[in-house]
Amino acid sequence: MSIIYRTSFVQVRHDPAGATLETEWLDFANSEQLRSALTESLRLGRQHRVRGWIANNTLLRTIRPADQDWISQEWFPEFAKLGVQRMAIVESQDALNRMGISTIMQRATAHTPFATQYFAEAAPARHWAASTGTTTPTPTK
Known part of the structure; x- marks a missing residue:
């Protein structure tokens, strides 16, 4: 995997062999940073025609409710158009982030025509x- 985008709070890796993109959050991201990075990740996902997506949230902290809404209502419909077949979510160490991700995924169900684990x-x-x-795996949650 090679890093194709990097800031102080996120890095995006691409694996051409596995046709995957990984967003690895490195620190807290404010609303503008979070939305900008997710928008850029979509662009990179389209450019590289990825089929697998890894949301590495290990170090990501709380996502504000307004950003959760934006992700569910604006970002996920665009994400669904990528043709991703599998979305792997690496859970955050932050309990509030895990709750926020769970809320986002529940709201985005209509836009998730792919396996998630x-x-x-x-x-x-x-x-x-x-x-x-x-085969669709059984979620570990």
């Missing part, structure tokens, strides 16, 4: 997102 660590998430199997 939650992970405690990045390595198995990367492996799963890059796999081409057609």
Whole structure:
């Protein structure tokens, strides 16, 4: 995986062999930073025609309710158009972030025509997102 985008709060990696993109949050991101990074990630996902997505939220902290709404209502409909088949979510160490992600995913159900699985660590998430199997896994949550 090579880093194709980086700021002080997020880095985005692309794995051409597995056709995956990973957003790894490195620190707290305010609303403007979060939205900008997610928008850029969408652009990169389109450009690289990814089929697997890893949302590495390990170090991401609380997402404000207004940003949760934006992600559910604005970002996810665009994300769904990418044709992603698998979304792996590496859970945050922050309990409030985990609750926020859960809320976002519940609201975005109509825009998630792909398999989603939650992970405690990045390595198995990367492996799963890059796999081409057609079975839908049982979520670990």
